[in-house]
Amino acid sequence: MKIATWNVNSIRTRQDIVANWLQQNNIDVLCLQETKVIDKDFPRTRFEELGYHVYISGQKAYNGVAIFSLTPLTEVSAGFTPIIGDHAEDFDLQKRVITGVVGDIRLVNLYVPNGGDIANDKYKYKLQWLKLLKEYLKTFQEKEEYQMCVCGDFNIALEDRDIYNAQGTEKHIMSSPTEREALKEVLSIGLQDAFRKFTSETGHFSWWDYRAAGFQRDRGWRIDHHYLTSELYQKANNCWIDREPRKLVKPSDHAPVIVEIA
Amino acid sequence: MKIATWNVNSIRTRQDIVANWLQQNNIDVLCLQETKVIDKDFPRTRFEELGYHVYISGQKAYNGVAIFSLTPLTEVSAGFTPIIGDHAEDFDLQKRVITGVVGDIRLVNLYVPNGGDIANDKYKYKLQWLKLLKEYLKTFQEKEEYQMCVCGDFNIALEDRDIYNAQGTEKHIMSSPTEREALKEVLSIGLQDAFRKFTSETGHFSWWDYRAAGFQRDRGWRIDHHYLTSELYQKANNCWIDREPRKLVKPSDHAPVIVEIA
DNA sequence: GAACCCAGTG
DNA sequence: CACTGGGTTC
Numbered sequence: 008m009k010i011a012t013w014n015v016n017s018i019r020t021r022q023d024i025v026a027n028w029l030q031q032n033n034i035d036v037l038c039l040q041e042t043k044v045i046d047k048d049f050p051r052t053r054f055e056e057l058g059y060h061v062y063i064s065g066q067k068a069y070n071g072v073a074i075f076s077l078t079p080l081t082e083v084s085a086g087f088t089p090i091i092g093d094h095a096e097d098f099d100l101q102k103r104v105i106t107g108v109v110g111d112i113r114l115v116n117l118y119v120p121n122g123g124d125i126a127n128d129k130y131k132y133k134l135q136w137l138k139l140l141k142e143y144l145k146t147f148q149e150k151e152e153y154q155m156c157v158c159g160d161f162n163i164a165l166e167d168r169d170i171y172n173a174q175g176t177e178k179h180i181m182s183s184p185t186e187r188e189a190l191k192e193v194l195s196i197g198l199q200d201a202f203r204k205f206t207s208e209t210g211h212f213s214w215w216d217y218r219a220a221g222f223q224r225d226r227g228w229r230i231d232h233h234y235l236t237s238e239l240y241q242k243a244n245n246c247w248i249d250r251e252p253r254k255l256v257k258p259s260d261h262a263p264v265i266v267e268i269a
Numbered sequence: 270m271k272i273a274t275w276n277v278n279s280i281r282t283r284q285d286i287v288a289n290w291l292q293q294n295n296i297d298v299l300c301l302q303e304t305k306v307i308d309k310d311f312p313r314t315r316f317e318e319l320g321y322h323v324y325i326s327g328q329k330a331y332n333g334v335a336i337f338s339l340t341p342l343t344e345v346s347a348g349f350t351p352i353i354g355d356h357a358e359d360f361d362l363q364k365r366v367i368t369g370v371v372g373d374i375r376l377v378n379l380y381v382p383n384g385g386d387i388a389n390d391k392y393k394y395k396l397q398w399l400k401l402l403k404e405y406l407k408t409f410q411e412k413e414e415y416q417m418c419v420c421g422d423f424n425i426a427l428e429d430r431d432i433y434n435a436q437g438t439e440k441h442i443m444s445s446p447t448e449r450e451a452l453k454e455v456l457s458i459g460l461q462d463a464f465r466k467f468t469s470e471t472g473h474f475s476w477w478d479y480r481a482a483g484f485q486r487d488r489g490w491r492i493d494h495h496y497l498t499s500e501l502y503q504k505a506n507n508c509w510i511d512r513e514p515r516k517l518v519k520p521s522d523h524a525p526v527i528v529e530i531a
Numbered sequence: 532g533a534a535c536c537c538a539g540t541g
Numbered sequence: 542c543a544c545t546g547g548g549t550t551c
Contacts, residue, residue, distance in 0.1 A: 016541090016543075016544060017543090017544055017545080020543090020544070020545095041541090041544085043544070043545065044545095067545080067546075068539090068540090068544085068545040068546060069539090069540070069541095069544095069545075121540080121541055123540085123541085129540095162541090180541095216541090216542080217541090217542035217543055217544095218542050218543090219542090221542090257543090260541085260542085260543080260544095278533075278534060278551090279533090279534055279535075282533090282534070282535095303534085303551090305534070305535065329535085329536080330534085330535045330536060330549090330550090331534095331535075331549090331550070331551095383550080383551055385550085385551085391550095424551090442551095478532080478551090479532035479533055479534090479551095480532050480533090481532085483532090519533090522532085522533080522534095522551085
Protein backbone atom coordinates (compact mmCIF):
# COMPACT_ATOMS: atom_id res chain seq x y z
CA MET A 8 0.00 0.00 0.00
CA LYS A 9 1.39 3.36 -1.06
CA ILE A 10 0.54 6.52 0.85
CA ALA A 11 1.77 9.78 -0.65
CA THR A 12 1.85 13.34 0.67
CA TRP A 13 2.11 16.39 -1.58
CA ASN A 14 1.79 20.10 -1.03
CA VAL A 15 0.39 21.09 -4.41
CA ASN A 16 0.21 24.88 -3.92
CA SER A 17 -3.30 25.18 -5.43
CA ILE A 18 -5.14 22.09 -6.64
CA ARG A 19 -6.87 24.05 -9.39
CA THR A 20 -3.59 25.25 -10.90
CA ARG A 21 -2.02 21.82 -10.46
CA GLN A 22 -4.85 19.48 -11.38
CA ASP A 23 -3.29 18.24 -14.63
CA ILE A 24 0.04 17.54 -12.97
CA VAL A 25 -1.60 15.71 -10.05
CA ALA A 26 -3.95 13.66 -12.26
CA ASN A 27 -1.12 12.62 -14.58
CA TRP A 28 1.05 11.69 -11.64
CA LEU A 29 -1.69 9.55 -10.12
CA GLN A 30 -2.16 7.75 -13.42
CA GLN A 31 1.54 6.97 -13.71
CA ASN A 32 2.10 5.84 -10.11
CA ASN A 33 0.02 3.29 -8.28
CA ILE A 34 -0.92 5.43 -5.33
CA ASP A 35 -3.53 4.11 -2.88
CA VAL A 36 -3.81 7.24 -0.78
CA LEU A 37 -2.76 10.80 -1.59
CA CYS A 38 -2.69 13.47 1.09
CA LEU A 39 -2.75 17.00 -0.31
CA GLN A 40 -1.93 20.33 1.29
CA GLU A 41 -2.44 23.92 0.21
CA THR A 42 -5.38 23.14 -2.00
CA LYS A 43 -6.31 26.85 -1.75
CA VAL A 44 -9.93 26.43 -2.68
CA ILE A 45 -13.32 26.35 -1.02
CA ASP A 46 -15.02 22.97 -1.06
CA LYS A 47 -17.64 23.80 -3.67
CA ASP A 48 -14.95 24.73 -6.22
CA PHE A 49 -12.65 21.74 -5.61
CA PRO A 50 -12.20 19.78 -8.89
CA ARG A 51 -13.44 16.61 -7.20
CA THR A 52 -14.92 14.76 -10.20
CA ARG A 53 -11.60 14.96 -12.02
CA PHE A 54 -10.13 12.65 -9.35
CA GLU A 55 -13.22 10.57 -8.75
CA GLU A 56 -12.98 9.65 -12.44
CA LEU A 57 -9.56 8.19 -11.65
CA GLY A 58 -11.16 5.92 -9.06
CA TYR A 59 -10.49 7.90 -5.89
CA HIS A 60 -12.78 8.76 -3.03
CA VAL A 61 -12.26 12.42 -2.27
CA TYR A 62 -12.33 14.02 1.19
CA ILE A 63 -11.69 17.74 1.48
CA SER A 64 -11.47 20.59 3.95
CA GLY A 65 -10.73 23.83 2.20
CA GLN A 66 -10.97 27.57 2.46
CA LYS A 67 -10.56 30.45 0.08
CA ALA A 68 -7.02 31.42 -1.06
CA TYR A 69 -5.00 29.84 1.76
CA ASN A 70 -4.33 26.45 3.33
CA GLY A 71 -6.77 23.61 2.62
CA VAL A 72 -6.19 19.86 2.89
CA ALA A 73 -7.61 16.83 1.09
CA ILE A 74 -7.30 13.05 0.98
CA PHE A 75 -7.81 10.91 -2.12
CA SER A 76 -8.20 7.18 -1.43
CA LEU A 77 -8.91 4.20 -3.69
CA THR A 78 -10.81 2.53 -0.83
CA PRO A 79 -13.35 4.59 1.09
CA LEU A 80 -12.21 6.13 4.36
CA THR A 81 -14.17 5.75 7.58
CA GLU A 82 -14.28 7.98 10.64
CA VAL A 83 -13.39 11.06 8.63
CA SER A 84 -13.18 14.44 10.34
CA ALA A 85 -11.59 17.81 9.69
CA GLY A 86 -9.93 20.08 12.22
CA PHE A 87 -8.94 19.62 15.85
CA THR A 88 -12.32 20.49 17.37
CA PRO A 89 -14.25 17.26 16.62
CA ILE A 90 -11.55 15.33 18.49
CA ILE A 91 -10.37 17.58 21.32
CA GLY A 92 -13.24 20.04 21.73
CA ASP A 93 -14.11 23.70 21.50
CA HIS A 94 -10.92 25.16 22.92
CA ALA A 95 -9.35 24.47 19.52
CA GLU A 96 -12.00 26.34 17.57
CA ASP A 97 -9.85 29.38 16.81
CA PHE A 98 -7.22 27.14 15.28
CA ASP A 99 -9.73 25.44 13.03
CA LEU A 100 -10.50 28.65 11.20
CA GLN A 101 -7.52 27.71 9.07
CA LYS A 102 -8.11 24.41 7.31
CA ARG A 103 -4.98 22.41 8.08
CA VAL A 104 -6.14 19.01 9.38
CA ILE A 105 -8.11 16.14 7.90
CA THR A 106 -8.19 12.54 9.05
CA GLY A 107 -9.78 9.19 8.27
CA VAL A 108 -9.25 5.47 8.67
CA VAL A 109 -8.06 3.06 5.93
CA GLY A 110 -7.85 -0.58 7.02
CA ASP A 111 -6.21 -0.55 10.42
CA ILE A 112 -4.51 2.82 9.88
CA ARG A 113 -5.60 6.17 11.27
CA LEU A 114 -4.35 8.55 8.62
CA VAL A 115 -3.74 12.16 9.67
CA ASN A 116 -3.03 14.70 6.96
CA LEU A 117 -1.52 18.00 8.12
CA TYR A 118 -0.50 21.37 6.84
CA VAL A 119 1.56 22.78 9.69
CA PRO A 120 1.70 26.63 9.83
CA ASN A 121 4.78 28.10 8.21
CA GLY A 122 5.45 30.67 10.91
CA GLY A 123 6.73 33.55 8.79
CA ASP A 124 9.96 34.16 10.65
CA ILE A 125 11.00 33.52 14.21
CA ALA A 126 10.31 37.12 15.31
CA ASN A 127 6.78 36.91 13.98
CA ASP A 128 3.44 36.40 15.75
CA LYS A 129 2.82 33.61 13.26
CA TYR A 130 5.72 31.76 14.78
CA LYS A 131 3.92 31.72 18.14
CA TYR A 132 0.85 30.47 16.33
CA LYS A 133 2.91 27.63 14.86
CA LEU A 134 4.18 26.60 18.30
CA GLN A 135 0.71 26.71 19.84
CA TRP A 136 -0.64 24.76 16.91
CA LEU A 137 1.93 22.01 17.48
CA LYS A 138 0.84 21.79 21.12
CA LEU A 139 -2.73 21.22 20.02
CA LEU A 140 -1.51 18.67 17.52
CA LYS A 141 0.06 16.60 20.29
CA GLU A 142 -3.17 16.72 22.28
CA TYR A 143 -5.09 15.73 19.15
CA LEU A 144 -2.90 12.73 18.36
CA LYS A 145 -2.83 11.55 21.96
CA THR A 146 -6.62 11.64 22.03
CA PHE A 147 -6.70 9.21 19.12
CA GLN A 148 -4.23 6.95 20.86
CA GLU A 149 -6.31 6.91 24.03
CA LYS A 150 -9.60 6.09 22.40
CA GLU A 151 -8.61 4.00 19.36
CA GLU A 152 -6.55 0.92 18.53
CA TYR A 153 -5.45 2.01 15.06
CA GLN A 154 -1.88 2.39 14.01
CA MET A 155 -1.21 5.94 12.85
CA CYS A 156 0.31 7.55 9.78
CA VAL A 157 0.72 11.28 10.43
CA CYS A 158 1.85 12.91 7.23
CA GLY A 159 1.88 16.21 5.42
CA ASP A 160 3.80 19.44 5.07
CA PHE A 161 5.33 20.05 8.50
CA ASN A 162 7.22 23.20 7.54
CA ILE A 163 10.01 21.90 9.77
CA ALA A 164 13.33 20.26 8.87
CA LEU A 165 14.10 18.33 12.02
CA GLU A 166 17.84 17.91 11.47
CA ASP A 167 20.58 19.73 9.66
CA ARG A 168 20.97 16.85 7.22
CA ASP A 169 17.46 17.72 5.99
CA ILE A 170 18.70 21.05 4.60
CA TYR A 171 21.02 21.77 1.65
CA ASN A 172 23.06 24.12 3.80
CA ALA A 173 23.07 24.07 7.57
CA GLN A 174 24.36 27.64 7.90
CA GLY A 175 22.11 29.86 9.97
CA THR A 176 19.55 27.20 10.78
CA GLU A 177 19.18 28.53 14.34
CA LYS A 178 17.53 31.74 13.20
CA HIS A 179 15.78 30.38 10.15
CA ILE A 180 12.13 29.49 10.07
CA MET A 181 11.62 25.74 9.51
CA SER A 182 14.84 24.85 11.35
CA SER A 183 14.99 26.97 14.52
CA PRO A 184 15.54 25.07 17.79
CA THR A 185 12.19 25.93 19.41
CA GLU A 186 10.06 24.61 16.57
CA ARG A 187 12.26 21.53 16.26
CA GLU A 188 11.71 20.88 19.95
CA ALA A 189 7.98 21.42 19.57
CA LEU A 190 7.86 18.84 16.80
CA LYS A 191 9.96 16.35 18.79
CA GLU A 192 7.48 16.78 21.61
CA VAL A 193 4.72 15.75 19.20
CA LEU A 194 6.72 12.74 18.00
CA SER A 195 7.40 11.69 21.58
CA ILE A 196 3.99 10.03 21.72
CA GLY A 197 5.55 7.26 19.63
CA LEU A 198 6.04 8.40 16.06
CA GLN A 199 9.02 7.68 13.82
CA ASP A 200 10.17 9.21 10.55
CA ALA A 201 9.53 6.68 7.76
CA PHE A 202 12.03 8.29 5.39
CA ARG A 203 14.95 7.93 7.79
CA LYS A 204 14.30 4.19 8.15
CA PHE A 205 15.80 3.80 4.67
CA THR A 206 18.02 6.78 3.97
CA SER A 207 20.56 8.37 6.28
CA GLU A 208 22.52 10.76 4.15
CA THR A 209 21.78 14.38 3.39
CA GLY A 210 20.82 15.61 -0.10
CA HIS A 211 17.20 14.43 -0.06
CA PHE A 212 14.72 17.26 -0.13
CA SER A 213 10.99 17.72 -0.70
CA TRP A 214 10.75 21.49 -1.07
CA TRP A 215 12.75 24.05 -3.05
CA ASP A 216 12.00 27.78 -3.02
CA TYR A 217 10.68 29.15 -6.30
CA ARG A 218 13.03 32.07 -5.84
CA ALA A 219 16.70 32.24 -6.83
CA ALA A 220 16.54 29.05 -8.91
CA GLY A 221 16.28 26.95 -5.75
CA PHE A 222 15.50 23.70 -7.56
CA GLN A 223 18.07 24.08 -10.34
CA ARG A 224 20.73 24.59 -7.68
CA ASP A 225 19.21 21.87 -5.47
CA ARG A 226 18.88 24.25 -2.55
CA GLY A 227 16.21 22.13 -0.91
CA TRP A 228 14.67 21.28 2.43
CA ARG A 229 13.03 18.06 3.60
CA ILE A 230 9.90 19.33 5.32
CA ASP A 231 7.26 16.86 4.08
CA HIS A 232 7.11 13.76 6.23
CA HIS A 233 5.40 10.52 7.15
CA TYR A 234 5.54 9.81 10.87
CA LEU A 235 4.44 6.29 11.80
CA THR A 236 3.59 4.48 15.03
CA SER A 237 5.89 1.55 15.76
CA GLU A 238 3.98 -1.38 14.26
CA LEU A 239 3.43 0.55 11.07
CA TYR A 240 7.05 1.71 11.04
CA GLN A 241 8.07 -1.96 11.16
CA LYS A 242 5.90 -2.69 8.15
CA ALA A 243 7.27 0.18 6.06
CA ASN A 244 9.06 -1.21 2.98
CA ASN A 245 10.31 1.97 1.46
CA CYS A 246 9.96 5.74 1.51
CA TRP A 247 11.13 8.09 -1.24
CA ILE A 248 10.75 11.50 -2.77
CA ASP A 249 9.69 11.80 -6.40
CA ARG A 250 11.45 14.83 -7.84
CA GLU A 251 10.03 14.35 -11.35
CA PRO A 252 6.91 16.51 -10.96
CA ARG A 253 9.07 19.33 -9.60
CA LYS A 254 10.82 19.44 -13.03
CA LEU A 255 7.66 20.13 -15.03
CA VAL A 256 6.51 23.54 -16.20
CA LYS A 257 4.55 25.41 -13.56
CA PRO A 258 5.29 22.91 -10.81
CA SER A 259 4.40 23.06 -7.17
CA ASP A 260 7.37 24.10 -5.06
CA HIS A 261 7.04 20.74 -3.25
CA ALA A 262 7.67 17.20 -4.52
CA PRO A 263 5.49 14.27 -3.48
CA VAL A 264 6.82 11.86 -0.85
CA ILE A 265 5.66 8.24 -0.88
CA VAL A 266 5.76 5.57 1.82
CA GLU A 267 5.11 1.93 1.00
CA ILE A 268 3.62 -0.30 3.68
CA ALA A 269 3.83 -4.10 3.52
CA MET B 270 4.49 47.65 -48.69
CA LYS B 271 2.35 46.13 -46.00
CA ILE B 272 1.22 48.15 -43.01
CA ALA B 273 -0.60 46.26 -40.26
CA THR B 274 -2.48 47.40 -37.16
CA TRP B 275 -3.14 45.14 -34.20
CA ASN B 276 -4.48 45.71 -30.71
CA VAL B 277 -2.54 42.97 -28.91
CA ASN B 278 -4.00 43.42 -25.39
CA SER B 279 -0.61 43.22 -23.64
CA ILE B 280 2.57 42.78 -25.68
CA ARG B 281 4.20 40.77 -22.90
CA THR B 282 1.40 38.20 -22.84
CA ARG B 283 1.22 38.13 -26.63
CA GLN B 284 4.87 38.30 -27.65
CA ASP B 285 5.07 34.74 -28.98
CA ILE B 286 1.92 35.15 -31.05
CA VAL B 287 3.08 38.48 -32.47
CA ALA B 288 6.62 37.27 -33.23
CA ASN B 289 5.34 34.13 -34.97
CA TRP B 290 2.86 36.17 -36.97
CA LEU B 291 5.55 38.59 -38.10
CA GLN B 292 7.72 35.68 -39.21
CA GLN B 293 4.94 34.15 -41.26
CA ASN B 294 3.72 37.35 -42.90
CA ASN B 295 5.88 39.85 -44.73
CA ILE B 296 4.93 42.90 -42.75
CA ASP B 297 6.88 46.11 -43.28
CA VAL B 298 5.25 48.11 -40.53
CA LEU B 299 3.22 46.92 -37.54
CA CYS B 300 1.27 49.37 -35.40
CA LEU B 301 0.40 47.99 -31.97
CA GLN B 302 -2.10 49.14 -29.39
CA GLU B 303 -2.71 48.23 -25.75
CA THR B 304 0.85 47.19 -25.15
CA LYS B 305 0.15 47.68 -21.40
CA VAL B 306 3.73 48.05 -20.36
CA ILE B 307 6.15 50.80 -19.39
CA ASP B 308 8.92 51.41 -21.88
CA LYS B 309 11.73 49.84 -19.84
CA ASP B 310 9.86 46.50 -19.68
CA PHE B 311 8.85 46.36 -23.35
CA PRO B 312 10.29 43.17 -24.95
CA ARG B 313 12.02 45.24 -27.61
CA THR B 314 14.98 42.96 -28.41
CA ARG B 315 12.63 40.11 -29.25
CA PHE B 316 11.38 42.15 -32.22
CA GLU B 317 14.66 43.82 -33.08
CA GLU B 318 16.01 40.31 -33.59
CA LEU B 319 13.36 39.89 -36.28
CA GLY B 320 14.78 42.92 -38.06
CA TYR B 321 12.42 45.61 -36.86
CA HIS B 322 13.13 49.07 -35.56
CA VAL B 323 11.02 49.54 -32.47
CA TYR B 324 9.32 52.78 -31.37
CA ILE B 325 7.26 52.76 -28.22
CA SER B 326 5.15 54.92 -25.95
CA GLY B 327 3.83 52.96 -23.01
CA GLN B 328 2.51 53.20 -19.51
CA LYS B 329 1.80 50.74 -16.73
CA ALA B 330 -1.27 48.48 -17.02
CA TYR B 331 -3.30 50.46 -19.55
CA ASN B 332 -3.07 51.78 -23.11
CA GLY B 333 0.36 51.99 -24.74
CA VAL B 334 1.23 52.12 -28.45
CA ALA B 335 4.21 50.99 -30.51
CA ILE B 336 5.43 50.86 -34.10
CA PHE B 337 7.70 48.17 -35.54
CA SER B 338 9.26 49.01 -38.90
CA LEU B 339 11.77 47.20 -41.12
CA THR B 340 13.11 50.56 -42.28
CA PRO B 341 13.88 53.21 -39.68
CA LEU B 342 11.24 55.85 -39.05
CA THR B 343 12.03 59.54 -39.05
CA GLU B 344 10.26 62.42 -37.32
CA VAL B 345 8.96 60.18 -34.57
CA SER B 346 6.93 61.63 -31.73
CA ALA B 347 4.47 60.41 -29.13
CA GLY B 348 1.33 62.15 -27.94
CA PHE B 349 -0.51 65.23 -29.15
CA THR B 350 1.56 67.81 -27.29
CA PRO B 351 4.72 67.84 -29.48
CA ILE B 352 2.53 68.70 -32.47
CA ILE B 353 -0.29 70.91 -31.15
CA GLY B 354 1.11 72.21 -27.87
CA ASP B 355 0.54 72.24 -24.15
CA HIS B 356 -3.25 72.45 -24.13
CA ALA B 357 -3.22 68.73 -24.96
CA GLU B 358 -1.04 67.78 -22.01
CA ASP B 359 -3.81 66.25 -19.92
CA PHE B 360 -4.72 63.96 -22.78
CA ASP B 361 -1.16 62.75 -23.17
CA LEU B 362 -1.15 61.22 -19.69
CA GLN B 363 -2.67 58.22 -21.41
CA LYS B 364 -0.33 56.84 -24.04
CA ARG B 365 -2.49 56.53 -27.13
CA VAL B 366 -0.61 58.21 -29.99
CA ILE B 367 2.68 57.58 -31.75
CA THR B 368 3.77 58.75 -35.17
CA GLY B 369 6.69 58.61 -37.57
CA VAL B 370 7.54 58.89 -41.25
CA VAL B 371 8.34 55.98 -43.60
CA GLY B 372 9.21 56.97 -47.16
CA ASP B 373 6.65 59.59 -48.11
CA ILE B 374 4.08 58.45 -45.59
CA ARG B 375 3.28 60.06 -42.25
CA LEU B 376 2.14 57.08 -40.21
CA VAL B 377 -0.11 57.80 -37.23
CA ASN B 378 -0.84 54.95 -34.82
CA LEU B 379 -3.80 55.47 -32.48
CA TYR B 380 -5.54 53.84 -29.61
CA VAL B 381 -8.80 55.79 -29.38
CA PRO B 382 -10.45 55.78 -25.90
CA ASN B 383 -13.14 53.17 -25.50
CA GLY B 384 -15.59 55.41 -23.67
CA GLY B 385 -17.11 52.93 -21.24
CA ASP B 386 -20.75 53.57 -22.08
CA ILE B 387 -22.56 56.57 -23.46
CA ALA B 388 -23.71 57.75 -20.01
CA ASN B 389 -20.14 57.74 -18.76
CA ASP B 390 -17.63 60.54 -18.22
CA LYS B 391 -15.23 58.47 -20.26
CA TYR B 392 -17.54 58.94 -23.22
CA LYS B 393 -17.05 62.72 -22.97
CA TYR B 394 -13.32 62.11 -22.79
CA LYS B 395 -13.52 60.06 -26.00
CA LEU B 396 -15.34 62.87 -27.82
CA GLN B 397 -12.89 65.53 -26.62
CA TRP B 398 -10.01 63.28 -27.59
CA LEU B 399 -11.36 62.96 -31.13
CA LYS B 400 -11.53 66.77 -31.36
CA LEU B 401 -7.85 67.00 -30.46
CA LEU B 402 -7.11 64.26 -32.96
CA LYS B 403 -8.57 66.36 -35.76
CA GLU B 404 -6.47 69.34 -34.70
CA TYR B 405 -3.42 67.08 -34.55
CA LEU B 406 -3.90 65.64 -38.02
CA LYS B 407 -4.66 69.02 -39.56
CA THR B 408 -1.45 70.39 -38.10
CA PHE B 409 0.51 67.73 -39.96
CA GLN B 410 -1.33 68.56 -43.17
CA GLU B 411 -0.55 72.24 -42.80
CA LYS B 412 3.15 71.87 -42.16
CA GLU B 413 4.09 68.71 -44.10
CA GLU B 414 3.73 67.29 -47.59
CA TYR B 415 3.50 63.64 -46.59
CA GLN B 416 0.63 61.40 -47.43
CA MET B 417 -0.96 60.02 -44.27
CA CYS B 418 -1.87 56.60 -42.99
CA VAL B 419 -3.87 56.98 -39.78
CA CYS B 420 -4.45 53.58 -38.31
CA GLY B 421 -5.17 51.79 -35.05
CA ASP B 422 -7.94 50.74 -32.75
CA PHE B 423 -10.62 53.41 -33.15
CA ASN B 424 -13.15 51.79 -30.83
CA ILE B 425 -15.78 52.95 -33.32
CA ALA B 426 -17.72 50.99 -35.94
CA LEU B 427 -18.67 53.72 -38.38
CA GLU B 428 -21.54 51.93 -40.08
CA ASP B 429 -24.05 49.24 -39.20
CA ARG B 430 -22.46 46.88 -41.71
CA ASP B 431 -19.39 46.92 -39.50
CA ILE B 432 -21.27 45.11 -36.71
CA TYR B 433 -22.58 41.54 -36.55
CA ASN B 434 -25.97 42.80 -35.38
CA ALA B 435 -27.17 46.34 -35.88
CA GLN B 436 -29.76 46.12 -33.08
CA GLY B 437 -29.37 48.80 -30.43
CA THR B 438 -26.39 50.50 -32.04
CA GLU B 439 -27.76 53.93 -31.09
CA LYS B 440 -27.19 53.37 -27.40
CA HIS B 441 -24.16 51.14 -27.66
CA ILE B 442 -20.62 52.35 -27.13
CA MET B 443 -18.57 52.08 -30.34
CA SER B 444 -21.60 52.71 -32.55
CA SER B 445 -23.58 55.58 -31.02
CA PRO B 446 -24.40 58.51 -33.34
CA THR B 447 -22.37 61.15 -31.51
CA GLU B 448 -19.10 59.26 -31.61
CA ARG B 449 -19.69 58.27 -35.24
CA GLU B 450 -20.17 61.94 -36.07
CA ALA B 451 -17.03 62.86 -34.15
CA LEU B 452 -15.02 60.35 -36.17
CA LYS B 453 -16.54 61.54 -39.47
CA GLU B 454 -15.48 65.04 -38.49
CA VAL B 455 -11.90 63.77 -38.16
CA LEU B 456 -12.09 61.99 -41.52
CA SER B 457 -13.44 65.15 -43.16
CA ILE B 458 -9.89 66.47 -43.45
CA GLY B 459 -9.48 64.04 -46.34
CA LEU B 460 -9.19 60.49 -45.06
CA GLN B 461 -10.76 57.37 -46.54
CA ASP B 462 -11.28 53.87 -45.17
CA ALA B 463 -8.84 51.52 -46.95
CA PHE B 464 -10.85 48.41 -46.11
CA ARG B 465 -14.02 49.67 -47.81
CA LYS B 466 -12.14 50.30 -51.07
CA PHE B 467 -12.15 46.52 -51.56
CA THR B 468 -14.99 45.03 -49.55
CA SER B 469 -18.55 46.29 -49.29
CA GLU B 470 -20.48 43.57 -47.56
CA THR B 471 -20.97 43.04 -43.86
CA GLY B 472 -19.46 40.08 -41.99
CA HIS B 473 -15.89 41.40 -41.73
CA PHE B 474 -14.82 42.12 -38.20
CA SER B 475 -11.60 42.87 -36.34
CA TRP B 476 -12.73 42.53 -32.71
CA TRP B 477 -14.79 39.92 -30.87
CA ASP B 478 -15.60 40.11 -27.15
CA TYR B 479 -13.91 37.43 -25.05
CA ARG B 480 -17.23 36.92 -23.29
CA ALA B 481 -20.13 34.76 -24.39
CA ALA B 482 -18.09 32.94 -27.05
CA GLY B 483 -18.09 36.06 -29.22
CA PHE B 484 -15.56 34.73 -31.72
CA GLN B 485 -17.02 31.23 -32.02
CA ARG B 486 -20.39 32.78 -32.83
CA ASP B 487 -18.75 35.46 -35.01
CA ARG B 488 -20.32 38.26 -33.00
CA GLY B 489 -17.75 40.77 -34.15
CA TRP B 490 -17.17 44.46 -34.75
CA ARG B 491 -14.91 46.19 -37.24
CA ILE B 492 -13.25 48.87 -35.13
CA ASP B 493 -9.62 48.66 -36.30
CA HIS B 494 -8.99 50.78 -39.36
CA HIS B 495 -6.56 52.30 -41.82
CA TYR B 496 -7.61 55.75 -42.96
CA LEU B 497 -5.62 57.09 -45.91
CA THR B 498 -5.22 60.43 -47.64
CA SER B 499 -6.34 60.40 -51.25
CA GLU B 500 -3.07 59.69 -53.09
CA LEU B 501 -2.29 56.84 -50.74
CA TYR B 502 -5.84 55.56 -50.99
CA GLN B 503 -5.36 55.38 -54.78
CA LYS B 504 -2.24 53.32 -54.31
CA ALA B 505 -3.83 50.83 -51.92
CA ASN B 506 -3.86 47.35 -53.51
CA ASN B 507 -5.66 45.44 -50.85
CA CYS B 508 -6.82 45.54 -47.27
CA TRP B 509 -7.83 42.52 -45.21
CA ILE B 510 -8.33 41.14 -41.73
CA ASP B 511 -6.33 38.08 -40.66
CA ARG B 512 -8.57 36.06 -38.33
CA GLU B 513 -6.01 33.26 -37.84
CA PRO B 514 -4.27 34.68 -34.75
CA ARG B 515 -7.65 35.14 -33.09
CA LYS B 516 -8.11 31.32 -33.26
CA LEU B 517 -5.00 30.53 -31.22
CA VAL B 518 -4.92 29.76 -27.53
CA LYS B 519 -4.81 32.89 -25.37
CA PRO B 520 -5.40 35.24 -28.28
CA SER B 521 -5.85 38.97 -28.25
CA ASP B 522 -9.52 39.91 -28.60
CA HIS B 523 -8.52 41.79 -31.79
CA ALA B 524 -7.29 40.44 -35.13
CA PRO B 525 -4.62 42.23 -37.17
CA VAL B 526 -5.69 44.29 -40.18
CA ILE B 527 -3.30 44.73 -43.09
CA VAL B 528 -3.23 47.27 -45.89
CA GLU B 529 -1.00 46.81 -48.93
CA ILE B 530 0.28 49.88 -50.74
CA ALA B 531 1.60 49.73 -54.31
C1' DG C 532 -13.33 36.61 -20.39
C1' DA C 533 -9.03 38.21 -19.86
C1' DA C 534 -5.68 41.59 -19.14
C1' DC C 535 -3.59 44.62 -15.51
C1' DC C 536 -2.23 46.23 -10.30
C1' DC C 537 -1.92 45.42 -5.47
C1' DA C 538 -1.59 43.23 -1.11
C1' DG C 539 -0.84 39.03 1.45
C1' DT C 540 1.45 34.42 2.06
C1' DG C 541 5.07 31.32 1.57
C1' DC D 542 8.71 33.20 -7.92
C1' DA D 543 4.07 32.02 -7.77
C1' DC D 544 -0.23 31.38 -5.78
C1' DT D 545 -5.09 33.89 -4.39
C1' DG D 546 -8.76 37.46 -4.34
C1' DG D 547 -10.45 42.08 -5.23
C1' DG D 548 -10.59 46.14 -7.99
C1' DT D 549 -10.60 48.10 -12.68
C1' DT D 550 -10.74 48.33 -17.63
C1' DC D 551 -12.34 46.96 -22.07
